[in-house]
Amino acid sequence: MSTPNPELRRQVIAIYKELLYLGRDYPQGFSYFRPRLHKAFMANAHLREEEAIRNAITRADFVRKAYYRYYLKRYRTLRKRYDNGA
Numbered sequence: 001m002s003t004p005n006p007e008l009r010r011q012v013i014a015i016y017k018e019l020l021y022l023g024r025d026y027p028q029g030f031s032y033f034r035p036r037l038h039k040a041f042m043a044n045a046h047l048r049e050e051e052a053i054r055n056a057i058t059r060a061d062f063v064r065k066a067y068y069r070y071y072l073k074r075y076r077t078l079r080k081r082y083d084n085g086a
Contacts, residue, residue, distance in 0.1 A: 015060045
């Protein structure tokens with residue numbers, strides 16, 4: 001069994017940290033979000049093939065982008081709600 005590419009490892013850690021940071025404002029709370037994020041990443045901890053790791057990174061990136069869309073929608077709603085009175 002070979003060790004994974006250090007660059008892929010860096011990417012995985014970076015996206016994990018970014019999702020963890022985004023999870024602070026998760027609607028059900030950080031205490032709900034963190035264990036599920038950890039479980040999702042640990043489910044793929046056994047991956048050793050670079051292509052499989054890249055696919056997992058792509059899925060995590062999709063989740064990150066979806067969460068950014070949620071933030072944008074929330075921001076726009078709040079802005080629309082409070083800018084009309086100014």
